[in-house]
Amino acid sequence: MEVREKTNFMDNATLHRLKAGDQSLFAELVRDNHRALIALAVPIVGQSEAEEVVQNAWLKAHQAIATFEGRAQLRTWLGRIVINEAKMQLRKRGRELLFSDWQSDEQSGDALADRFNRSGRWQSPPADWETDTPEDLLMREDLASCLEELLDAMPVNQRTVLELRDTTGFSFEDICNELSLSASNVRVILHRARSQLYKLVDHYEETGEC
Amino acid sequence: MLTCREVVNSADHLIERELSRRQQLAMKVHLLMCRHCRRYVRQLRALLQAIPFMHSKASDSEVRDVMEHIQSHQSESR
Ligand SMILES: [Zn+2]
Numbered sequence: 001m002e003v004r005e006k007t008n009f010m011d012n013a014t015l016h017r018l019k020a021g022d023q024s025l026f027a028e029l030v031r032d033n034h035r036a037l038i039a040l041a042v043p044i045v046g047q048s049e050a051e052e053v054v055q056n057a058w059l060k061a062h063q064a065i066a067t068f069e070g071r072a073q074l075r076t077w078l079g080r081i082v083i084n085e086a087k088m089q090l091r092k093r094g095r096e097l098l099f100s101d102w103q104s105d106e107q108s109g110d111a112l113a114d115r116f117n118r119s120g121r122w123q124s125p126p127a128d129w130e131t132d133t134p135e136d137l138l139m140r141e142d143l144a145s146c147l148e149e150l151l152d153a154m155p156v157n158q159r160t161v162l163e164l165r166d167t168t169g170f171s172f173e174d175i176c177n178e179l180s181l182s183a184s185n186v187r188v189i190l191h192r193a194r195s196q197l198y199k200l201v202d203h204y205e206e207t208g209e210c
Numbered sequence: 211m212l213t214c215r216e217v218v219n220s221a222d223h224l225i226e227r228e229l230s231r232r233q234q235l236a237m238k239v240h241l242l243m244c245r246h247c248r249r250y251v252r253q254l255r256a257l258l259q260a261i262p263f264m265h266s267k268a269s270d271s272e273v274r275d276v277m278e279h280i281q282s283h284q285s286e287s288r
Contacts, residue, residue, distance in 0.1 A: 023277070026277075027273050027277055030268060030272075030273045030276045030277065031267050031268045031273050032267060032268075034268035034272055034273070034276065035265040035266060035267070035268055035272075036262075036265040038265075039265055055275075055276065055279050058276045058279070058280060059279065059280055059283055062280045075262075112218060116213075116214060116215045116218075119213065120213025120214055120215040120216065121213060121214045121215075122214045122244075122246040122247070125246035125249070125250075126246065126249055126250050126253060128249065129253050129256065131253075131256055134255075134256040134257075134259040134260050135259065135260055135263045136260070136263075137256055137257060137259075137260035138257075138260045138261065138263065138264040139260075139263055139264065139266070147264060162261070166258060166261040166262065167261055167262050167264065167265065169262075187222065187223075190222070191219070191222055194222065194254070194257070194258070197257060197261070198253070198254060198257055201253075201257060202253075
């Protein structure tokens with residue numbers, strides 16, 4: 001997706017400088033990606049250890065940046081390092097990345113399910129979102145705290161898949177491998193996470209509050 | 211004909227271009243006739259473009275912490 005690229009927009013010349021060891025460019029890379037990487041680590045290792053995991057990941061990334069080949073987006077490349085660090089952290093603690101409760105997510109259901117009537121037509125259709133630029137859609141100040149609350153309350157499987165796919169750009173195949181989940185499972189989980197976000201924005205657009 | 215609920219459930223696949231030609235056609239037919247679903251799909255696209263930006267940029271002090279951590283390791287290994 002085009003706009004996804006913009007989170008790591010860097011032309012070839014800039015990328016070359018970054019790989020050659022330009023520290024101020026690396027600091028910009030940190031600025032643009034640090035919080036997204038923390039958000040990626042939190043559902044796996046927990047809030048208290050996410051910071052340490054991402055710090056170590058930055059260290060590895062800094063050592064390896066010259067080998068970045070540009071086949072993936074930078075954020076995806078960074079995300080992969082974070083996932084590896086997070087798994088290492090789990091191993092150190094004698095834990096495993098194993099969400100046994102992942103299958104039993106049925107009760108959380110689909111956030112938009114009650115918007116349809118019995119024959120499957122819209123009963124309360126979506127509001128008309130007034131968006132100038134899509135990038136700003138979730139960045140509005142009065143939405144920030146509700147968004148944070150929603151993400152914190154999201155089942156861990158939904159949160160992980162959402163961060164992997166939609167903020168970090170992992171492929172479905174990679175997500176299935178990382179999490180040992182079937183493709184159809186990943187898609188259902190992702191759909192539920194997206195529906196929650198959709199509902200949040202829709203409610204905000206309709207009522208001006210969340 | 212697809213119901214609106216089915217369109218919403220398949221909209222992710224439409225956007226990710228994972229539908230067969232037949233499924234895609236069925237979606238298109240529904241979307242031609244249903245403005246609610248058209249709006250849903252259009253706004254879902256916008257939402258997916260917005261998600262990568264939902265985590266704001268790190269603060270100066272967060273960036274400084276990371277960079278100092280890196281530098282301290284560099285001087286150690288020297
Ligand atoms: Zn419809």
